[in-house]
Structures are given as structure tokens and as C-alpha cells.
Amino acid sequence: MALLITDDCINCDMCPSECPNEAISMGAEIYQIDPSRCTECVGHYDEPSCVAVCPIECIEPDPAHKESLDALADKFAAMYA
Structure with missing residues (x-):
């Protein structure tokens, strides 16, 4: 799952x-x-x-973006293909 800054x-x-x-x-605040x-640095x-x-x-898992370890690895592979 992606991370979230509180x-x-x-x-x-x-x-x-x-x-x-x-x-x-940087966001609005x-x-x-x-x-x-x-x-998650996978x-x-x-x-x-x-x-x-x-x-x-203040950085925690983002419940709105749940992803498995395999999904995170696939995302990494797609970004660096």
C-alpha cells in the first residue's frame, strides 16, 4: 500500500x-x-x-491505497522498465 504523510x-x-x-x-501545507x-521503496x-x-x-500506510507486495513490485517494474 502506498504511504501517507499525516x-x-x-x-x-x-x-x-x-x-x-x-x-x-510539497502540498498546500x-x-x-x-x-x-x-x-514503499520496494x-x-x-x-x-x-x-x-x-x-x-508521521508517515504511515495509506488505507485508501491498499496494494500487495506483488502489486508494489509490479509498479516499480513498470516505472523503471
């Missing part, structure tokens, strides 16, 4: 540069994750890099 985000600027899929950008580009790392660097742990 309203607890403090705009620390850590996550955008860590995202290998360039899925994180806080950073946001594009679910069409988020693979194909790149063992864990989501944005979650690893977030100092306040």
Missing part, C-alpha cells in the same frame, strides 16, 4: 530527497506522497526510506 508533519525537508521514486512533494509513484530498499528518516514518525 498532519503531524513539521516540514523538516528530510523525506523528499530520500524518496527514490520522487513521490514526495505539508509534504504529500503521490500514491501512483510510491512503492525494488530499492528493504524498508521505506522516508519512514526511516522521519524524525516524528
